[in-house]
Amino acid sequence: MSRPAYRQISSLTNPTVKAARALHLRKEREASGQFLAEGLKIAAEAMELGRAPRVLMFGLDAADHPLLRRLAAFTAEQGGEVIEVTRDILEKVSRRDNPQTVVSVFDQHFADLATLDPKSATCWVALQAVRDPGNLGTIVRTADSAGCGGVILVGECCDPFSVEAVRATMGSIFAVPIFKADIPAFTALRKTWPGSVIGTLLTATHDFRAAPFRAPNMILMGNEQQGLPPDLAALCDVNVKIPMRGRADSLNLAVATGIMIYAAT
Numbered sequence: 001m002s003r004p005a006y007r008q009i010s011s012l013t014n015p016t017v018k019a020a021r022a023l024h025l026r027k028e029r030e031a032s033g034q035f036l037a038e039g040l041k042i043a044a045e046a047m048e049l050g051r052a053p054r055v056l057m058f059g060l061d062a063a064d065h066p067l068l069r070r071l072a073a074f075t076a077e078q079g080g081e082v083i084e085v086t087r088d089i090l091e092k093v094s095r096r097d098n099p100q101t102v103v104s105v106f107d108q109h110f111a112d113l114a115t116l117d118p119k120s121a122t123c124w125v126a127l128q129a130v131r132d133p134g135n136l137g138t139i140v141r142t143a144d145s146a147g148c149g150g151v152i153l154v155g156e157c158c159d160p161f162s163v164e165a166v167r168a169t170m171g172s173i174f175a176v177p178i179f180k181a182d183i184p185a186f187t188a189l190r191k192t193w194p195g196s197v198i199g200t201l202l203t204a205t206h207d208f209r210a211a212p213f214r215a216p217n218m219i220l221m222g223n224e225q226q227g228l229p230p231d232l233a234a235l236c237d238v239n240v241k242i243p244m245r246g247r248a249d250s251l252n253l254a255v256a257t258g259i260m261i262y263a264a265t
């Protein structure tokens, strides 16, 4: 069966290619409101949720893949640009020697805090000043896996739409609502929260398994270096600790969040 002919691009100076490469920079992502997603699976996941790429770039190796064909047709139908590119372009756009055969550009989407309905889920995750994009992406994926309502980024956090964060979500970036809240907005949200707000602190004396979980639970996690600051810990109904039995003094943030999410759901 013949395949539809899409525009072919081989020049690194092509404006679409240049704009896609620039999306490695946070300021370019913020200015354009777009982000890069690598791989066919993640773009297909977006398609399942009705989200079409603005730009779909694919290499010759992917051209005959049935899923790529569906995705290309869907992208074109939705007004996106579908282009066949060289391996060199895929390498440069993804900054990898072994690039995926598909790289897409999507519009970013943050959910509006005013629309957050606590009772629509059993568990929500709030992350204070998360710094590591791999942690953030892993947490979004875990929140998706456990059916959480969303992830709330409290204060200055790393960008959930960075290439590293999106990669770590494995597609969950399209499924999990991401909210942003500064400290006053988070404090206001907490005041009207109808369930338990559970903080996590290494200095806490309560074991996490004895936490007074009452849905909708909000789990509040601290920053990787400093942990949860006292003013935010004080907003919680209780602060809990996951026992540290060996020599390590703390768990990785994403691991601790996963344990808390599953304890709360």
Ligand SMILES: C[S@@+](CC[C@H](N)C(=O)[O-])C[C@H]1O[C@@H](n2cnc3c(N)ncnc32)[C@H](O)[C@@H]1O
Residues within 6 Å of the ligand: 200, 201, 202, 220, 221, 222, 223, 224, 225, 226, 227, 228, 240, 241, 242, 243, 244, 249, 250, 251, 252, 253, 256, 257
């Ligand atoms: C790497 S830890 C922070 C370590 C930091 N030096 C501190 O003193 O809190 C990052 C976050 O993961 C969570 N966390 C890690 N280990 C934990 C544990 N054993 N109990 C409860 N929370 C934990 C907390 O939310 C913490 O703020």
